[in-house]
Amino acid sequence: MAMAGRIRSSLPLLRRMMTVPAADSFPCPRSSSAYRPLLSPSTSPSESSRNYATAPAQQGGRVKVPIAYFAGTGKYASALFISAVKANALDKVLSDLTSLAEASKRSPTFAQFMMDKSVPVADRIKATAAIADESKFHELTKNFLMVLSENMRLKHLDTISEKFTELAMAHKGEVKAIITTVIPLPAEEEKELKETLQDVIGQGKKVFIEQKIDPSILGGLVVQFDRKVFDMSIRTRALQMERFLREPIVDII
Template sequence: MALSREEIAARYGAALFGYAQDMKVLDPMFSQLQELKKAIEENPAIVGVLSDPILNKDEKKKTLEAIEKDFSDEIQGFLNLLLEYDRFEYIIPIIDRFDDFYDQEKLIASGTATTAVKLDDDQLKRLGDSYAKKYHLNAVRLENQVDPSILGGVILQVKDRVIDGSVKNKLKKIRAQLIDEN
């Protein structure tokens, strides 16, 4: 029975995370994986070439050597393992799973702050820091989404928790309260 994309990503991501912990290179590996992910997202053809069944292993190996030369031995070993077992097409989901384990270990959360107007980086950082302090996290990375329909305030979604402090929501509550009183 073939493994699904999610199962492959979970297994390889967990194995890579465990290996990084054992080798005591968790933080440097995290940083390098972020660089690698960014490079792959900017040049998606890399994955296509390295997972192409028509190309032989030697051609793929030469291509990979050009890419991996600036990375640590641990990352190089990981990339060669993916190439050897024909799992290169799963590299982004594997890195994402590694990131999930890393965030869990370091008590870091990611989320979305929906506002009526765009927030600057400092505002996002202060909002994330405030949330992190309240919920005993080390950090919260927030992405800003703009939705003018909320009128003002902020809707903060981190993991499965949503805090709706939007003006639209407050007006809806006031309206419901006025209707109930009549």
């Protein structure tokens, strides 16, 4: 009860912090209008056409990428996002990737298969196609996984899946807020925190809360969303106080 009370007392402070520019907030980079969907830095346009040739008929028009990624895994996620939106299959592909990423966490054998570079490319592609067929994945998902298999990128599936989820949520006007506390938030506190976030973010977007437990923060809470971090943990406050006390005292005459 005492912990829940401290969390509730932090909500007014959180609201004030989120309504002014935060020093530790990182704005989302602007999407590039010249962005070209690349399956990977080493994949040519002809390879892209071949690997996506069996995808469903796509709609015309340019798809705007809501978040610009520049690393290799981000390019993979962005390429799949563009294809999924054009194929009107965003939710299905998202479900496929999420279930596969979760399966890799539950199965050490499957995780080892994705990491093992000694598996011949042909065998890896064949096994990946069989998994996709058995799981009834969308054809677009299946083709994408085969691209990852061919380019030995299956080991990055978790990261690609996370970035694809971020793109899908941003596209649908959804915001995931990660709340880190020492103990699980009681339902009433979670509801109040969600309402606070919704008021600040605005009614044009829908807020989803993901709770994380981290005893090392000692108390309070840390809120992360839209690449912003609002740290109201006791650990951070203690470190700030320690730095303050270590600063030399300057006499003003």
